Amino acid sequence: MTYDAVIIGSGPNGLSAGCYLARRGLHVLILEAHAEPGGGTRTAELTLPGFAHDVCSAVHPFGYLSPYFQELRLERYGLKWVFPRASVAHPLDGERAVILGKSVEETAAGLGVDERAYCRLMQPLAEHVDWLMEDALGPLGVPDHPLFLARFGVRAALPATLFSKLAFRGERARALFAGCTAHSVLPFDKFFTTALGLTFLASGHAVDWPVAGGGSEAIAGALGQCFTEAGGELRVNAPIRRFDQLPSARAYLFDTNPHQLATIARAELPAGYRRRLEKFVYGPGVFKIDYALDGPIPWADPRCLEASTVHVGGSFAEIAAAEKQTWRGRHAEQPYVLLAQQTAFDATRAPAGKHTCWAYCHVPNGSAVDQREVIERQIERFAPGFRDRILARSSMNAPAFEQYNPNYVGGAVTGGAADITQLFTRPVARVDPYSTPNPKIFICSASSPPGGGVHGMNGFHAARSVMSRLGAGPQRQR
Known part of the structure; x- marks a missing residue:
């Protein structure tokens, strides 16, 4: 079988690229190494039966605001956005929390x-x-x-x-x-x-940062249904380690990290380009904990329960210091903790009266150091009695994240550092950043512009690049 396009990886960008191409009549195959599609948008019972936890991404303002997701109208495929009463709560010591809501004035x-x-x-x-x-x-x-x-x-x-x-x-x-x-x-x-x-x-003034009803897997499910209804083929449990494992195609799109692209397509890419891919910098990783709770988080300021996301870290100076330490390869004693409380608005994710909590902090790339104590200490700082609500917990360090999804090199979930050297030229500097020196090979992952996030725009732009390169209409052969 010969395809118009083969996509390696079924994260939101791979699925988005597949949707774009299949909806234009191309014969498209997506290959996924994992047992289920979705990449960073999967949901699982990580703690106790009946508690649905987002394995990676949890709250999706850019998913809701994504121009391409809006074009696809993913709600037609079962995706339901669940909105909180505010986007962000930022608790502070000894005073009321700061609340980011849709109203600029409020x-x-x-x-x-x-x-x-x-x-x-x-x-x-x-x-x-x-x-x-x-x-x-x-x-x-x-x-x-x-x-x-x-x-x-x-x-x-x-x-x-x-x-x-x-x-x-x-x-x-x-x-x-x-x-x-x-x-x-x-x-x-x-x-x-x-x-x-x-x-x-x-984004917080455009929409109260939503979660996906039932779990982030609903985003992947909607994209997958859109793709297959357009005639696309999706295969899971199909890891690709060598280019000669791939079926014949007019174009190949890699929803992978740059190192994987350089390894798999080694014989298909010039040595100089491969060396540039191999120099790509990924930045800090994360240490994440999922909690099953017997009640809502007991924030000192109860208004924190209005937000889907809580930024736990205190003052500007504290957060800036923590991020600087992590970038320099050290673990912060008082880290910035990104926390999501989805069940405050989506009761389908836990048994009646119970709740989930999703929290992570940044750590040096590849760190295996257990950060459970420092994360819980930071949460307790603004929610006294939090530990008393814990029924069970499940944690993932940076190496575990990479093992779960090889795109997260060293636990870096953003697809690579977005500093000035890589913000506009990821993964390498090219007029068309999605193309490679091989006219048949493209990259569409979070390591391409505009970077990390569940919005599908990397896949959308890469697919447009493919269409421009292919020029002629689809060629279906069996």
Whole structure:
């Protein structure tokens, strides 16, 4: 059998690329090494029967806002978005938590001396989040909204440490900004870290960060159904280690990390290009814990239960210090903890009256150090009595994440460090970053633009590159 395209890997980007190509009449095969598709969007009973835990990604503002997911209308394939009452809660010592909600004014009202400054900063971004998503979730090029993106870029290029001092006077706004910026998994003195912080803040004013009803596996399920209904073929338990294992095709798309691409297609790619792939930097990893709880998290400020995501880490200075230590290869004593509480809004994931909690901190790449104690200590700091609610826990260190999904090299779940050296040129600098020197081989993973996240835009753009390269219509042969 000869295919128009073969995709290696069925994460959200591989599935998105498959949907794009199959819906245009191409004969497409997706090969997945795991027993089920989904990559970073799988759900499992990791602790106790009846408790559904998201194995990797948990909360999906960019999935909901993704221009391509909106085009696919994944709700037609069973995906149900469940919305909290707020996107983010950021607890602080001895005072009320900061809450990021859809209303810019209501969010600003909780920021004290920075109320007006926050409104001036965020209102234009909130009004044009769709423009921001269209221009930010793609490769470097001529933007669709150049004036808007230029105004955004003047601030976005700054290191977060500098921007926070220029933009805000008080600690509450700086803390909220820090929690959003830390999603970048970069030290705050790096250029363009402000871009990530502002983008996450803006997304919270566009939509209350949703979870997928029943678990993140629902996203993969919807994409998979869209793909197969369009005529695509999906095979699981099909690991690929050598290029000669692949069936004949006009194009091959790798939803893999750059090292895997260099290894599998070794004989198909020039040595110089392979060496550039092998130099790709992945950045810090994560240590994650899933909890089964006998009740909701007992936050000192009960309003924290309104948010799907809680940024646990305290002040801007504390979070910045923790991220800097991790980048330098050390474990932070008081790490930034990213926490999701899906069952506060999606009761289908746990038995009646019970809850789940998903939490991770950043660690040096490849670290096998158990971070359970420091994570729980940070949560207890803002939710006294949290440990008393724990029925069971399941943890994954950085090597376990890589074993679970080889794309997460050293536990790096973002597809690679997004610092200035790799933000626009991932995995290597090329006019078309999805192509390779071999005209039949492409990369569509989170290691290509625009980077990590469950939004499918890497796969969408890579598939467009494939269509441009193929030129002629599909060739179906059996």
